[in-house]
Amino acid sequence: MRGLRWLIVPLLVIPLGWLLFSGFGRDPREISSPLIGRAAPAWTLTSLDGETLSSEDLAGRPYVVNFWASWCIPACVDEHPVLAAAHEQYTDEVAIVGVLYNDASADAEGFLARYGDAGYPHLVDTDGRLAIEFGVTGPPETFFVDADGILRARQFGPLTDPLMSVHLSTILPSASR
């Protein structure tokens, strides 16, 4: 029993310290998505250009869904060139679609006029239903769907070139920059 005396302090301090220390490195808003490995939500929405686009149109092709907003500054501004570069490099292999998150079409168009329109469609999710289907907690969030329609990866927060490469490799084996 005397030996137990010396065990009490490490038994209490080590797990508690580990719990607190591991919490420091985590964003409390970053949660793991239960959708990973499951069929991505189906959708049909209208783009800023007025065209109707659906997940059915992208069947058999990997695609990236990027939830963004014109008010999401600087994160959405920071990742904007990353998406544009990926669209340019993988335009034949991967489709990229932007989805407006709680944003007005006019504001989104202003954002694209200012920071550049890479040419991929931006969908208007008026009631936020698609964001809920994907379990979005705030922009920017990006989802990577493979050619079979399975959601393979999710990026919480802004994309960078290395992160884009890592996530693209889950849906496109040839993607390694």
Place this chain on the structure above:
Amino acid sequence: MKRWLPALAMGGFLAVAALTAVVVLRPGPEPSAAERADVLARGLRCPDCQGLSVADSPTSSAQEIRRQIDELVAGGATDDEVHAHFVARYGQWILLAPTSPAAWIIPIAVVIAGAAVLGAWLLSRRRADPAPPSALTAAQRPRPPDEVEALDA
């Protein structure tokens, strides 16, 4: 009369306890769909707020979730089915209160185990080191001044 007092007090206490139990535990009227939807909304976390429930948040996501809750309740979904609908999209994070009994049991078990270990340690310490009586020798005891001894003599 005094002999009957404890029995009367006990009887009164039991009557009040029984009445309280009946009032608290009796099944109330069936909640309306709107009441059910409100309770469900209070149990779901607003996805793009800090620590607010869907019922308390004005964001468009919260509004859409409330609309979906209304839709599901109107369609005959049970509370568990409504929870499952949102957990499938956001994970358990969307629930403000954990559903797993482990989440309640583990902290209580840890506290009980901690108290048991502490109690066992304190007991073993007391047994191992019984407090020695303060036995002073005659030489160690403080001596009264000589004048006092002289008076005693």
